[in-house]
Amino acid sequence: MDLSIIIPTYNEARKIRRDITAAADFLVAHMKAGEIILADDGSRDGTVHEAQETPLPPGVTLRILHPAGHRGKGFALRSGIAASQGEHVMFADSGLTTPYENVLRGLALIRTGQCELAHGSRMLPDSIVRIPQHHDRKISSALFRLTLRLVLPVPGELTDTQCGFKVYRGNVARMLARECVADGFLFDVEMLLRAVRHGYRVREFPIEWSCDRDSRITFRRSSWPILQEIFAVRRALASPSDGKP
Numbered sequence: 001m002d003l004s005i006i007i008p009t010y011n012e013a014r015k016i017r018r019d020i021t022a023a024a025d026f027l028v029a030h031m032k033a034g035e036i037i038l039a040d041d042g043s044r045d046g047t048v049h050e051a052q053e054t055p056l057p058p059g060v061t062l063r064i065l066h067p068a069g070h071r072g073k074g075f076a077l078r079s080g081i082a083a084s085q086g087e088h089v090m091f092a093d094s095g096l097t098t099p100y101e102n103v104l105r106g107l108a109l110i111r112t113g114q115c116e117l118a119h120g121s122r123m124l125p126d127s128i129v130r131i132p133q134h135h136d137r138k139i140s141s142a143l144f145r146l147t148l149r150l151v152l153p154v155p156g157e158l159t160d161t162q163c164g165f166k167v168y169r170g171n172v173a174r175m176l177a178r179e180c181v182a183d184g185f186l187f188d189v190e191m192l193l194r195a196v197r198h199g200y201r202v203r204e205f206p207i208e209w210s211c212d213r214d215s216r217i218t219f220r221r222s223s224w225p226i227l228q229e230i231f232a233v234r235r236a237l238a239s240p241s242d243g244k245p
């Protein structure tokens with residue numbers, strides 16, 4: 001299995017068919033064998049039903065994880081990574097904000113031994129932003145990045161830790177995800193910090209990106225949980241028992 005594609009979803013019934021079809025087409029065109037894992041999280045709008053009804057080409061498998069209750073994007077991604085079998089594991093937000101082909105650059109970095117984690121970035125000179133974020137979201141993202149860097153040792157050279165398009169060496173991702181504690185949007189930052197701590201290498205690759213303004217994040221409702229999670233990750237990393245089974 002070359003690649004596992006994980007799509008985290010929370011109430012994405014309107015988009016999920018297009019996501020799955022695009023992911024499956026990509027796997028058929030570029031991989032010998034691949035799987036799609038829907039990491040759902042208690043969606044109540046029929047996301048799972050829509051996913052089950054999406055036709056798949058031969059050779060592509062779709063696994064649907066939908067535990068009872070709602071735990072957050074990070075929890076869903078952790079479950080998706082634990083269930084994955086790919087030599088490489090990627091995740092991509094619902095909504096096709098970045099074409100799947102873009103991951104080939106990240107995979108090339110891993111396959112040529114340049115890194116174990118490859119992050120899509122919207123901020124590199126070769127990145128293409130087709131539809132930019134609204135000003136209010138730009139401001140909240142900038143505040144988030146500033147807070148993150150004040151509280152956690154995020155490597156200074158990384159330009160876009162929050163991009164929802166990342167690919168990992170599969171066995172490394174499965175090991176790191178087992179250690180992670182973040183249930184929410186801090187999950188990929190925690191993966192990154194744990195990777196650095198273990199001596200794994202992280203590289204960025206440029207992506208094409210179109211902002212999807214239909215978001216589950218709102219400044220009013222999401223800021224406080226995200227802030228709490230930043231400190232929860234800091235505490236977990238500082239704990240003497242961290243990483244021990």
Ligand SMILES: Nc1nc2c(ncn2[C@@H]2O[C@H](COP(=O)(O)OP(=O)(O)O)[C@@H](O)[C@H]2O)c(=O)[nH]1
Nearest residue numbers: 008009010040041072073076093094215216217
């Ligand atoms: N499983 C799960 N997925 C989530 C949750 N919140 C958001 N997502 C998914 O994560 C991806 C990015 O979320 P989105 O709200 O678009 O965030 P934004 O792109 O940063 O504005 C989408 O695929 C969402 O469906 C959640 O609580 N659980």
Ligand SMILES: [Mg+2]
Nearest residue numbers: 093212214215
């Ligand atoms: Mg989005």
